[in-house]
Amino acid sequence: MKAYNFLENHFKEISIINQISDILGWDKEVIMPIGSLSARIEQSSYLIKLAHEKICSSLINEKITEALEDMSSLNDWQKANLLEIKKIFDDYASVDNSLMREYSSLRQECEMVWRSARKNKSFIEVKPYFAKLLLAVRKIAAVKADYFKVSPYQALVNEYDSNRKVEEIDSIFSELKNFLPQFIEKVRSTQGEKPKLGGYFPIELQQQLGIEIMKDFGFDFNKGRLDTSTHPFCGGIPHDIRLTTRYDENDAFIALQGIIHETGHALYEKNLPLEYAYQPVGRNLGMAIHESQSLLTEMQIGRSDEFVEYLIPKLIKYFSVDKTKFSQDNIAKYVKYVEPSFIRVDADEVTYPLHVIMRYELEKQLIGGDLEVGDLPAAWNDYFRQTIGLTPDHDALGVLQDTHWYSGIFGYFPSYTLGAVTAAQLMNSIKKVIPEMNEQIRRGDLKPIYDWLKMNIHSKGKLFSSDQLLVNSTGESLNPRYFTEYLESKYVHG
Amino acid sequence: MKAYNFLENHFKEISIINQISDILGWDKEVIMPIGSLSARIEQSSYLIKLAHEKICSSLINEKITEALEDMSSLNDWQKANLLEIKKIFDDYASVDNSLMREYSSLRQECEMVWRSARKNKSFIEVKPYFAKLLLAVRKIAAVKADYFKVSPYQALVNEYDSNRKVEEIDSIFSELKNFLPQFIEKVRSTQGEKPKLGGYFPIELQQQLGIEIMKDFGFDFNKGRLDTSTHPFCGGIPHDIRLTTRYDENDAFIALQGIIHETGHALYEKNLPLEYAYQPVGRNLGMAIHESQSLLTEMQIGRSDEFVEYLIPKLIKYFSVDKTKFSQDNIAKYVKYVEPSFIRVDADEVTYPLHVIMRYELEKQLIGGDLEVGDLPAAWNDYFRQTIGLTPDHDALGVLQDTHWYSGIFGYFPSYTLGAVTAAQLMNSIKKVIPEMNEQIRRGDLKPIYDWLKMNIHSKGKLFSSDQLLVNSTGESLNPRYFTEYLESKYVHG
Numbered sequence: 001m002k003a004y005n006f007l008e009n010h011f012k013e014i015s016i017i018n019q020i021s022d023i024l025g026w027d028k029e030v031i032m033p034i035g036s037l038s039a040r041i042e043q044s045s046y047l048i049k050l051a052h053e054k055i056c057s058s059l060i061n062e063k064i065t066e067a068l069e070d071m072s073s074l075n076d077w078q079k080a081n082l083l084e085i086k087k088i089f090d091d092y093a094s095v096d097n098s099l100m101r102e103y104s105s106l107r108q109e110c111e112m113v114w115r116s117a118r119k120n121k122s123f124i125e126v127k128p129y130f131a132k133l134l135l136a137v138r139k140i141a142a143v144k145a146d147y148f149k150v151s152p153y154q155a156l157v158n159e160y161d162s163n164r165k166v167e168e169i170d171s172i173f174s175e176l177k178n179f180l181p182q183f184i185e186k187v188r189s190t191q192g193e194k195p196k197l198g199g200y201f202p203i204e205l206q207q208q209l210g211i212e213i214m215k216d217f218g219f220d221f222n223k224g225r226l227d228t229s230t231h232p233f234c235g236g237i238p239h240d241i242r243l244t245t246r247y248d249e250n251d252a253f254i255a256l257q258g259i260i261h262e263t264g265h266a267l268y269e270k271n272l273p274l275e276y277a278y279q280p281v282g283r284n285l286g287m288a289i290h291e292s293q294s295l296l297t298e299m300q301i302g303r304s305d306e307f308v309e310y311l312i313p314k315l316i317k318y319f320s321v322d323k324t325k326f327s328q329d330n331i332a333k334y335v336k337y338v339e340p341s342f343i344r345v346d347a348d349e350v351t352y353p354l355h356v357i358m359r360y361e362l363e364k365q366l367i368g369g370d371l372e373v374g375d376l377p378a379a380w381n382d383y384f385r386q387t388i389g390l391t392p393d394h395d396a397l398g399v400l401q402d403t404h405w406y407s408g409i410f411g412y413f414p415s416y417t418l419g420a421v422t423a424a425q426l427m428n429s430i431k432k433v434i435p436e437m438n439e440q441i442r443r444g445d446l447k448p449i450y451d452w453l454k455m456n457i458h459s460k461g462k463l464f465s466s467d468q469l470l471v472n473s474t475g476e477s478l479n480p481r482y483f484t485e486y487l488e489s490k491y492v493h494g
Numbered sequence: 495m496k497a498y499n500f501l502e503n504h505f506k507e508i509s510i511i512n513q514i515s516d517i518l519g520w521d522k523e524v525i526m527p528i529g530s531l532s533a534r535i536e537q538s539s540y541l542i543k544l545a546h547e548k549i550c551s552s553l554i555n556e557k558i559t560e561a562l563e564d565m566s567s568l569n570d571w572q573k574a575n576l577l578e579i580k581k582i583f584d585d586y587a588s589v590d591n592s593l594m595r596e597y598s599s600l601r602q603e604c605e606m607v608w609r610s611a612r613k614n615k616s617f618i619e620v621k622p623y624f625a626k627l628l629l630a631v632r633k634i635a636a637v638k639a640d641y642f643k644v645s646p647y648q649a650l651v652n653e654y655d656s657n658r659k660v661e662e663i664d665s666i667f668s669e670l671k672n673f674l675p676q677f678i679e680k681v682r683s684t685q686g687e688k689p690k691l692g693g694y695f696p697i698e699l700q701q702q703l704g705i706e707i708m709k710d711f712g713f714d715f716n717k718g719r720l721d722t723s724t725h726p727f728c729g730g731i732p733h734d735i736r737l738t739t740r741y742d743e744n745d746a747f748i749a750l751q752g753i754i755h756e757t758g759h760a761l762y763e764k765n766l767p768l769e770y771a772y773q774p775v776g777r778n779l780g781m782a783i784h785e786s787q788s789l790l791t792e793m794q795i796g797r798s799d800e801f802v803e804y805l806i807p808k809l810i811k812y813f814s815v816d817k818t819k820f821s822q823d824n825i826a827k828y829v830k831y832v833e834p835s836f837i838r839v840d841a842d843e844v845t846y847p848l849h850v851i852m853r854y855e856l857e858k859q860l861i862g863g864d865l866e867v868g869d870l871p872a873a874w875n876d877y878f879r880q881t882i883g884l885t886p887d888h889d890a891l892g893v894l895q896d897t898h899w900y901s902g903i904f905g906y907f908p909s910y911t912l913g914a915v916t917a918a919q920l921m922n923s924i925k926k927v928i929p930e931m932n933e934q935i936r937r938g939d940l941k942p943i944y945d946w947l948k949m950n951i952h953s954k955g956k957l958f959s960s961d962q963l964l965v966n967s968t969g970e971s972l973n974p975r976y977f978t979e980y981l982e983s984k985y986v987h988g
Contacts, residue, residue, distance in 0.1 A: 013540065016536055016537055016540045017540070019533065019536075019537055020514060020518065020537050020540075020541070023518065023521060023537070024514065024517065027517060027521065031525070031719070032734060033715065033716055033717055033718060033719060033734060034716065035714070035716035035717035035733065035734070036717055036731070036733040036734030038733070039513065039731060039732075039733040039734060040734075042510055042513075043510055043513060043514050043517070046507065046510045046511075046514075047514070050544075220529065221527065222527055222528065222529035223527055223529035223530055224527060225525070225527060237530070237533060238533075239529065239530040239532070239533040240526060240527060240529070240530030240533060240534075
């Protein structure tokens with residue numbers, strides 16, 4: 001136990017450093033004046049360096065070896081924690097520190113240039129920075145591939161969903177690629193016109209409504225906040241979860257759906273096992289499961305007919321709206337409206353997977369060396385035309401829209417759709433356990449759903465792999481059937 | 495140079511750690527939900543421990559010795575920086591780490607209990623915690639006294655104004671104690687009734703006015719912010735200065751005077767030498783000089799007749815007020831009104847020094863062992879009755895009003911009045927250099943004053959002692975004559 005206890009203490013320190021980084025990261029997006037960016041970069045880089053030094057030491061390596069030899073003395077949580085600690089050590093040890101520093105500075109630079117390139121709708125501006133960054137990412141992927149004996153792209157995917165094989169993703173995505181185009185046609189041929197709602201929604205009242213709804217979902221404002229930022233996100237730390245959204249005074253649903261989505265992330269973070277809050281095993285299982293929680297909350301619950309029934313009286317209470325337009329039929333149709341569009345983050349849930357699958361296929365080619373940076377905008381536009389049927393007028397509507405690649409993040413995109421597929425599978429199980437669920441949603445009584453999620457998903461931290469967690473809670477591995485069935489029932493039979 | 499350069503790099507790291515602490519400290523007061531206090535304490539304590547480890551090492555001690563032997567190769571800034579580094583090292587090395595940890599946990603505990611004790615107006619509640627904390631402070635003062643060969647109280651004062659002798663403070667305060675009571679009588683016998691202003695001041699408009707005025711003073715919102723907190727303060731870091739104030743919808747002057755005061759602090763921080771932003775020599779000279787900047791800004795400028803002339807059109811622009819009440823005479827009288835009261839932070843500038851001198855004398859007795867915790871409330875009330883002529887109804891109006899002692903802070907209080915005295919001396923010099931100053935204030939043209947302060951005070955960082963800085967900029971050491979003359983001219987002849 002001695003070596004294990006040493007590692008627990010040591011990783012608690014690292015966890016505190018990461019928590020500090022998370023608070024500074026939130027502050028950077030929500031609070032910090034832009035003129036202090038360089039000072040903030042100094043601070044964040046210092047914390048990254050500090051965590052790196054604490055993880056990558058020969059002492060830690062020795063203690064891990066020692067603790068692994070004495071594993072029989074550990075309970076299941078401790079065993080899983082030790083394996084997570086080893087995973088973190090290997091992940092850091094696999095890449096040379098100078099390469100990581102190069103990557104870190106290239107990604108910061110590229111992300112800054114990307115911001116202005118997107119504003120100027122000009123891929124050319126960011127191209128040389130992005131090309132250099134991609135080279136560094138390929139190098140990292142190659143050394144990790146070598147270290148872990150996997151393919152380079154798999155090595156990157158492992159950072160976001162550590163047990164998900166690229167072959168499984170291929171198979172799930174290929175099923176969706178077969179299903180979705182025809183399905184979209186079917187929905188669009190029957191759904192009619194998108195309702196025009198109108199109305200004026202003062203931001204302060206939108207905030208109050210958002211807070212009321214967050215509370216109904218179980219968000220604890222004694223340990224969290226709601227703020228405003230350009231892109232909604234869920235930040236902070238387990239004891240202090242900080243959501244953001246953005247507001248449009250002419251459309252209350254933009255802020256609201258952002259809030260509901262991020263509340264799904266927040267409840268996952270809130271319900272993680274607090275007794276392991278400072279240990280790797282107590283953290284979330286990666287982005288695919290995280291997105292499953294936000295999408296279950298936003299899409300499966302938040303855009304259901306039953307939730308609309310709960311929502312309408314609140315909208316009428318907070319805002320002076322035209323009640324004939326804010327009818328059950330109209331709002332239900334509005335929040336479920338399917339319409340191919342350029343921007344992933346604004347896409348409906350039916351076309352959304354196509355946005356993701358495109359990025360997945362393109363980034364696999366970028367990492368594999370089958371696609372070069374100069375050919376990327378054309379490849380994007382061709383693919384988009386073929387699968388979604390639209391051609392972006394300019395790169396800000398296309399290849400420049402997302403920050404991920406320009407921030408050096410590859411292997412993350414599949415998480416969004418794996419999350420949607422997972423959400424459908426979880427919801428299928430929840431409905432069986434709670435037959436009166438729809439009635440509960442109508443009343444805004446969401447506790448039973450989140451109690452189930454807390455017990456089966458949230459409170460497990462990293463005790464199991466995401467697939468094992470699904471087997472434990474739903475009886476089977478990830479299966480896209482539940483997602484397509486869900487879409488059928490909601491958009492065709494619904 | 496090699497040892498010195500090593501120390502510069504090392505203390506840059508420490509400075510980054512301190513900057514991170516400062517951002518977390520601001521966040522705690524302004525943003526953080528109370529439920530995450532324990533996590534924040536973990537984070538802050540970790541950063542304190544980290545800085546401590548980085549400072550207190552035998553390697554640093556060796557490098558300091560080595561650099562001191564090679565001082566002739568350094569320029570004046572580097573020499574002063576090295577001496578500051580030595581001072582920091584000695585300050586940390588003088589106290590045993592276990593005693594510091596005991597102090598740190600006692601002060602956090604006592605401060606928490608004090609908050610509720612003040613709410614409940616009950617000194618008894620906090621008494622045992624405060625007694626334990628005071629014992630730890632006495633121990634720290636004793637070991638520092640021994641290490642630095644000064645008296646225990648002097649050792650504590652040195653943390654806030656490192657070259658100010660207790661004997662000088664005694665002499666300055668005794669002059670003020672002789673002067674003020676009769677002076678207050680004189681002012682009060684002629685000033686008449688306090689004007690009643692009335693009016694309603696929406697918070698959002700108060701914020702807009704505050705921002706406009708901050709800009710006129712030279713505050714840079716590209717590198718700073720204005721927010722709200724229970725107690726106004728100036729936090730953040732040199733590149734990111736964050737003021738707070740508090741608002742009362744029935745009195746615009748509460749927020750405004752808070753803003754102007756904190757802007758004085760902010761401009762000092764902003765104008766510190768940026769090339770030494772990450773070195774000890776580039777930081778502020780301690781609390782007495784810091785308060786001189788806030789009081790010069792709030793009192794000497796912000797409550798002058800000329801500033802009132804600048805302010806009134808703005809008040810009329812932002813708020814619908816009764817213009818006959820918002821006249822030059824009325825507002826000037828309102829902001830200069832002298833009236834003994836219980837709460838130090840709300841006191842006028844004439845009675846304020848009496849609040850400070852009382853705390854100074856009591857805390858000297860507490861540290862010296864001449865006064866025990868159980869006798870403190872009675873000692874406070876007796877003293878207050880004798881010097882200010884009022885008896886607090888309960889301890890929240892008396893001994894419980896300030897956080898300092900319950901946070902383990904002793905030796906800080908004299909800074910407020912030393913700051914006021916310094917401000918008067920500086921202003922006396924500025925008036926000689928800028929004869930048209932009053933006319934400039936009327937127009938809101940404050941740049942010449944702050945250019946002088948930047949050149950003579952702010953940009954010098956810790957290059958000189960506070961007294962040397964005064965000699966350089968005003969021709970003499972700290973002299974209370976300028977303060978009493980200023981009061982005479984403003985409140986009797988004004």
